[in-house]
Structure formats: structure tokens, C-alpha cells
Amino acid sequence: MKTRLSLAAVVLASTLVLAACGSNDTTTSEKSSQGSTATTEEIVIGSTNEPTSFERNVGGSSGISETTTRNVYEGLTSIDDDGKVINTLAKTIDVSEDGLTYTFTLQDGVKFHDGTALTSQDVKWSISEAIAPESKSARKSDLAVINKIDTPDDGTVVLTLDHRSASLPFFLASVTIVKDGDKENTSENGTGPYKLVEWVQGDHLTLVRNDDYWGEKAKNPGVTFQFYADETAMNNALATNAIDLVLQEENPDQLAQFENNDQYTVTEGNSIKKWVWTFNNKEKPFTDTKVRQALYTAIDREAILSAVWGNYGTVIGSMPPVSEPWYDETFASIHAYNPEKAKELLDEAGVKDLSFGIKYVAGSSEELIVQQLKADLAAVGVTLELQPIDDSGWYEQVYTNKDYETTLMNHNNPRDVLWYANPDFYWQYDNAKVQELKVASDEAATEEEQVNAIHELSATIAQDAPSAWLFQAPQIRVAQSNITGYSADKNAEPFYVANITRTS
Numbered sequence: 001m002k003t004r005l006s007l008a009a010v011v012l013a014s015t016l017v018l019a020a021c022g023s024n025d026t027t028t029s030e031k032s033s034q035g036s037t038a039t040t041e042e043i044v045i046g047s048t049n050e051p052t053s054f055e056r057n058v059g060g061s062s063g064i065s066e067t068t069t070r071n072v073y074e075g076l077t078s079i080d081d082d083g084k085v086i087n088t089l090a091k092t093i094d095v096s097e098d099g100l101t102y103t104f105t106l107q108d109g110v111k112f113h114d115g116t117a118l119t120s121q122d123v124k125w126s127i128s129e130a131i132a133p134e135s136k137s138a139r140k141s142d143l144a145v146i147n148k149i150d151t152p153d154d155g156t157v158v159l160t161l162d163h164r165s166a167s168l169p170f171f172l173a174s175v176t177i178v179k180d181g182d183k184e185n186t187s188e189n190g191t192g193p194y195k196l197v198e199w200v201q202g203d204h205l206t207l208v209r210n211d212d213y214w215g216e217k218a219k220n221p222g223v224t225f226q227f228y229a230d231e232t233a234m235n236n237a238l239a240t241n242a243i244d245l246v247l248q249e250e251n252p253d254q255l256a257q258f259e260n261n262d263q264y265t266v267t268e269g270n271s272i273k274k275w276v277w278t279f280n281n282k283e284k285p286f287t288d289t290k291v292r293q294a295l296y297t298a299i300d301r302e303a304i305l306s307a308v309w310g311n312y313g314t315v316i317g318s319m320p321p322v323s324e325p326w327y328d329e330t331f332a333s334i335h336a337y338n339p340e341k342a343k344e345l346l347d348e349a350g351v352k353d354l355s356f357g358i359k360y361v362a363g364s365s366e367e368l369i370v371q372q373l374k375a376d377l378a379a380v381g382v383t384l385e386l387q388p389i390d391d392s393g394w395y396e397q398v399y400t401n402k403d404y405e406t407t408l409m410n411h412n413n414p415r416d417v418l419w420y421a422n423p424d425f426y427w428q429y430d431n432a433k434v435q436e437l438k439v440a441s442d443e444a445a446t447e448e449e450q451v452n453a454i455h456e457l458s459a460t461i462a463q464d465a466p467s468a469w470l471f472q473a474p475q476i477r478v479a480q481s482n483i484t485g486y487s488a489d490k491n492a493e494p495f496y497v498a499n500i501t502r503t504s
Helices: 007-014 026-034 063-068 120-131 168-172 231-239 252-257 289-297 301-309 329-333 339-348 364-378 391-400 416-421 432-442 447-464
Strands: 043-047 077-079 085-087 090-095 101-106 146-153 156-161 194-200 204-209 222-227 264-269 274-279 355-361 383-389 406-411 467-472 475-480
Touching: 043 063, 043 231, 063 204, 077 168, 085 090, 101 120, 120 146, 120 156, 194 222, 231 252, 231 475, 252 475, 274 364, 289 339, 289 467, 301 364, 301 467, 329 447, 355 364, 355 391, 364 383, 364 406, 383 391, 391 406, 416 432, 416 447, 432 447
Parallel strands: 043 222, 355 383, 355 406
Antiparallel strands: 077 085, 090 101, 101 156, 146 156, 194 204, 204 222, 264 475, 274 406, 274 467
């Protein structure tokens, strides 16, 4: 018997009610811990990346987008498993000759999960909220190019831009469309192939197929994301048939029990997960380029990668992952490991007895990384104070309040190199050339021009070192051998589950 929620029982019991954060609903919790008879086709996915909240227009956590975007909540556009922009709620997109006007014709027959029809006013509301002054959306600065939103009829949305933006359809994929006036993602305001049943914080998130979906119906009746704080527990759950699929393996130590075993399928695909040690670029001494470069040069990224992933993964020297066209393997050598050079740069900067903290979310991979950072920095006379915190603490202290000296975080977002053009982002890096290159990439008339602009932007930050990019993690999933229909790659934030099936 698999330890999982009965999808049918949950649907009847919850009537599509979203469990509140910190819920003390013992009925649901007991059912989850004790297990129950499951429908044969329900898919249970193990993950260590739980949403921190369901609040809209905030960044700092990929958990909500990984589990619900494309599955429950949809945008005008989406990023598919191959990393390509596809039309979603937008049936067609027409662009004016000067590139300043985008006209979106909406799909026919789209309804929210409460039965309300989607209109252009809902789209206007959702985009307006994402670019509002109080929005904390990570893509807020990218979408600030939108100057005006018109709704000539219920099925048409017209966006007028301040300047050309070749990446606008890509940026719009981050804006999920909800009902006009809804401030939170709820079980009523999605349009996707699944309805949100419940989220019990610290345990699971359950989705059920939306049989009234406007597009192609999901191939399974529902999915439960089962969350684990401990990777060993998650892998044990897979080994005992309690879950069907591990979304992302965090280290290679436990792969041996699944490799060369016909009961399991192990896949290694493209990843966009970058481990980044970043500096608060508005705080001394990190305002000094030489200090940042010295600290970057002092760390052995090959040793860090080996400690976490063994022979897997790729050392990087700027934000783009290998799968993006502006990736350049030579970036990794710009600040190659050289302790003597690090000491020289610190001397040139006039910095002695340097000591500072690193805030990070406590976890096994994180501990391996920060211990290696601490040892490498000690070798050049720098003291690193370890400051472990939890997810919510990182979001509040680092991402929102920017109250930190340095921090460690893994980023799972495509084209997030462009965030270095936003001086208000949590690393507070303000470089006029980078900002100009970002605009140049937006205004590019051809794909080649855009690629060249973002490549130059990536090279500029690689040299300037506002962050120390450590490595790109591999994308390794492990599933029961009868589970198919999922992508081995992670080229976008969402994990699209509608095609997953159990073959027997």
C-alpha cells in the first residue's frame, strides 16, 4: 500500500478548500501520515521545494511556480519544458511594426475554476498588479516597459510599451492570470488543467484534474506533491513505493540504490539551477570591485562542486546556465581559483582582517558549500561567519529587507541574468553598462542581436563579480519505471504534470 492521500476522499472532504498556512487541521494531517487507499492513476511526486506562501507577485521562492504554474494558474504565455515561449491563454499575439503595441486575442471558452468566464479585464488586473509599485515580483522591472493596458472587448488585450521589448512574451509567462480583484492564488481563480484541492504546509499540495478545462485535458486524474525536509526520507519513500517520482535529486549519494535497477528510471537532463554566493553590493566592503574579485578568486569551485555532486554538474562563472544561448564556458576561468592572487587583490583594496557573515537556508548541500567557502576564505585571511536561517527568514531578511552581508542561494529561473540590470533586486548591484545592455537586448531587432547583447551583459558581470557563481547543478530525477510523460529537463520554473501517466 502506498502512503498517500486518497484523491477522491480529499476532493470530497475539502470541496476545493485551500488549507491555510500553519493549519492545525489534524484530520488532514493524520490522513497523510497514516496513509489511505489511493486511486491507481494518481501521481505522487516527492519534492524538497515547498512553496513558502501563495501570495501573488512575490519572488524569492520557486516552490509555488514549480508546482502550480501551468498546472493550476496560467499566463498569456508559458515557458515549456524545452525552454520555449508558447501561447497559453493568448490564442494569438500580434505585434505592431514598430514593436510598441502587442495585441493579445484570448482563447475561447476559458473559465476560472469557480465557473466564472475569463475576460480581458482579468488579464488587465493581473498584469497591473504585477507591475504595481508595491509588487515584489522578480520580473517587475522587466515588465515596467508596459506603459498602458487597454481592453477594447472581453476577448482582447492591448499592451502599449515605452520601448521595444523582444522578450515581452517571455516575461509575461511569469504573470499568472487570476480574477479581477483577487490578491492571492486560491482554489477558485485558476484556469489550468488542474484545480487546487489543498495545501497543508509542511506536508503536501494536492491537485485534481479540471474536467472543464478549455484545452487538452490532463492525462491523469490528479497529482500530489509530497514535501520533505530531508532528502533521505524522500528517497526512502520512493524505495518503499510511497511516491512515484523524485522531482529533483539534491546530491548523488543515494543514486546507487536506484541505478541499474529495472524498478526505477534515472534521468539526467538540462538544468537551470545555479548555486550563487552573492554579495550585498551596497554594503562595504562589497562596494569595492577588487574585494569581490578577491573573494571570488579565493574559492575553489571545482572542490565545492565535487563535494556536493561528485562527477556531476558544471562549474560556471556567470549567471547563464549551459542551455541558454548566451552561456560561455570561458566565463568560469575569469576568476579562477588562485589564493595568492586573492591576497594580492585584498592588499590592493587595503582590506585587512576581513570578517563578514553568510546567510543561507540550512540544508545538506548548503552546509557542504558554506564549509568549503569558510575554509577557502580562511586560507587567505578572511573570516566567514555562518548564519543558517529557514526559508521564510531568508525571504524576509535577504530578499525583502536586504539585511545581509553575503548569502548563498540556488536560482531556478530562466534568463535571470537580466536581474543584474535591476539595482533594486536583492543583491543591489547598480551598473549603468549592464542596464544599457539589458535595454539593448529588449530593443533588439533580431534574435542574434539579442543573444549578443545578453552575452556581453553576462561577460560584464562575470568580470565585475557582483556575485560568485559556483556551479550549475545537474537535473536528476528518479521515478518508478512505470511512470512516464515527464520531462527530464528543467528549462523553466514550472514542472508540468498533465502528461504524466502510469503504464501499469
